[in-house]
Amino acid sequence: MPIRLDLNNREFQRQWFSLEKEDRIAVLQSCVKLAGLDWETLYRDKGFHWELIQSRRAPDGSRLYSIRIGKKTRAVVRRSGEFLEFLTLHPDHDSAY
Numbered sequence: 001m002p003i004r005l006d007l008n009n010r011e012f013q014r015q016w017f018s019l020e021k022e023d024r025i026a027v028l029q030s031c032v033k034l035a036g037l038d039w040e041t042l043y044r045d046k047g048f049h050w051e052l053i054q055s056r057r058a059p060d061g062s063r064l065y066s067i068r069i070g071k072k073t074r075a076v077v078r079r080s081g082e083f084l085e086f087l088t089l090h091p092d093h094d095s096a097y
Contacts (some may be wrong), residue, residue, distance in 0.1 A: 003037050006085040012075075015089040019073075026070030027089070034084060041083075042067075058087075066090075 016027055030040070034042065043050050053064040053076065062078050069075045069089065076088045 001038055001082055003034055003039060004083045005031055005035055006080070006083045007031065009085065009087050011088055012086045019089070019091075023070065023073060023091070027075075030067075030069045030075075039079075048085065052096060 009015075010039055016024060022087055030048075034048070037045065042048060048067045048076065051066045056064050058078055062080070062089070064077070065077050066074050067077055072091055074090045075086055076090065078085050078087065
């Protein structure tokens, strides 16, 4: 099943739009690549490095994950059915956890 992206989270958008141009483009390029993947490919992809965040959960109790977006940034995401929902961006990789 192909991945569908949900980029509508206000916090994610605020963070994305406040990035420097080069970093904004890296997020967009990652989104284009993600939209061409299926879930199993994403889970195994060495570039995105899909990783469970053990220390946190979403307010509804769902699991949160971290993926690598470019060289500098990680995104906190969650899977909601066929959608990959972007929640926040973290230029400091450690702050995603």
